[in-house]
Amino acid sequence: MLAQLNKWTYTDIRFRRQIQVRQLPDFFLRMSTLLEEGYTFADCIAMLLPYHVKNYTYWEELIYNAFRDGAGPTKIFQLFGVDRQFLVAIQLAETTGLLASTLRVVAHQMEFQENMKTRLIKLLMYPILLFIFLGGLFIAFRLYFLPNIEQMVYSRTPTEKASSIQWTKFFLHVPDYFVVIFVCAVAMIVGGFLYIQRKRVDIQLHLLFRLPLIGYCWRLVLTRQFARSLGNLLVTGMSLQQSLEQLKEQMIQSQLAYVASVIERRIIFGDSLANSVKALSFFFPHFEQFIDHGEKSGLLGRELLIYAELLDEKLETILKSATLFVQPILFLVIAICVIAAYLSILLPMYQLLDIV
Incomplete structure (x- = not known):
């Protein structure tokens, strides 16, 4: 059943949304309260899960089979998609009997993690949309503006003296350089972590x-x-x-x-x-x-x-503190792209003015 779940998770996005457990921090917080009041773990799952999933029939069957096979809280929460860093605390809580208090701590950590993700998305949304818009303008400049201005400059200036066109081409590719740097950095980080992951602990x-x-x-x-x-x-x-x-x-x-x-x-x-x-x-x-x-x-x-x-x-x-630095860095990149766009337009114009 778990293998079937993993297969669906990666192959069927629509089904994934139907089986996704929503609002895990609230789920853990409510479960912690119920456990402290004396409810069993199975009773907590039966009471709370229908309010946190869409396809409860699927989850009811899955959890019934897991309990029948002797699964504990760690295995159940693993089916929910809980991160490994939280599963360690839950597994140890099964040994110590402090599951209720541990779930409360995990709920607060999950809530902080989700708040940071939401905050980061809000910070990145405007700069990224602006960068995409600028990228579209640069592509339009390269396709329509550059050929026309290049033809005008070459018609009035010897090819060897038309250095402004070369600088214009360079400045119009500035967003490409940032994209390449970003992709290379991500590839290096991912490759580095994959390399480290294969080593001994x-x-x-x-x-x-x-x-x-x-x-x-x-x-x-x-x-x-x-x-x-x-x-x-x-x-x-x-x-x-x-x-x-x-x-x-x-x-x-x-x-x-x-x-x-x-x-x-x-x-x-x-x-x-x-x-x-x-x-x-x-x-x-x-x-x-x-x-x-x-x-x-x-x-x-x-x-x-x-x-x-x-x-x-x-x-x-x-x-x-790290999230506070992300947006200024993106705006700095956008500012560099805007300056490059101005220079790509002004340089050939100044050369044409000198000719006139």
Whole structure:
């Protein structure tokens, strides 16, 4: 059934819209409230899902088959199309019994993510439409304006002296240069991530951390996920080794599992968690200080959760700052294109005026 769902997801857009689970943050928030009031997970699905899907008959059959096969919340939410970064927290919550609180945290993270996407789309919509309009003007100039002005200049000026035509051709292709640069940049980024993805996990982390800006953000995200996952396990009463074992055995996030396995080996040989984190280069700066304070106070799990919340705020600030830079950069590109359009028209005109 899952294979059939994946096939339809990519081949039939209309059917995809019918089976799509809408407003996932609200769904998770309502489910969290119902779970806290004592409803079972199956009851929550039966009560809430009809209000978040169009084709409920399809979902009812799919979820019934999944429950019959012994699927838990993680598998069910995987069918919903939930991102892997959230599935890790949900899978660990199944172990700790903190599913309700975890769903609430995931709902807030999803809501922030959707708000950032909506904000980014609004910021990009006007500049992109303007750039498309300018691109159409440049194409029209190349097809109609350039041949006429070229004929006028060459009829009154020797070919070797008509340098303005060459500059006009250059300026009329300025949008093409930006498009080529953008396509090449995207191709390099996608190709780079595909290349890194095929490497071993330790090599993946080594390569990602060496990238400027991306390495900084990746270290922050990995530290945040590790702190929240380990903290949630510790506050339920699990020992540190048991918690690390749970993180190591989860198969959704391979990098998190690798980091947990490396730290577990150091702790087995008698090292503290703070010293293990400090000796490794996987984490955000000063993370070991929070761990050291938590180990001394005996509230390590709680302090890890506090640190994860601090990193949430830091990540949100970084994303908001990044979106503020996108629109000015696009407007700068548009301004360059407008100047190029003026120059492409004025240069041959000035040359014709000099001739007259």
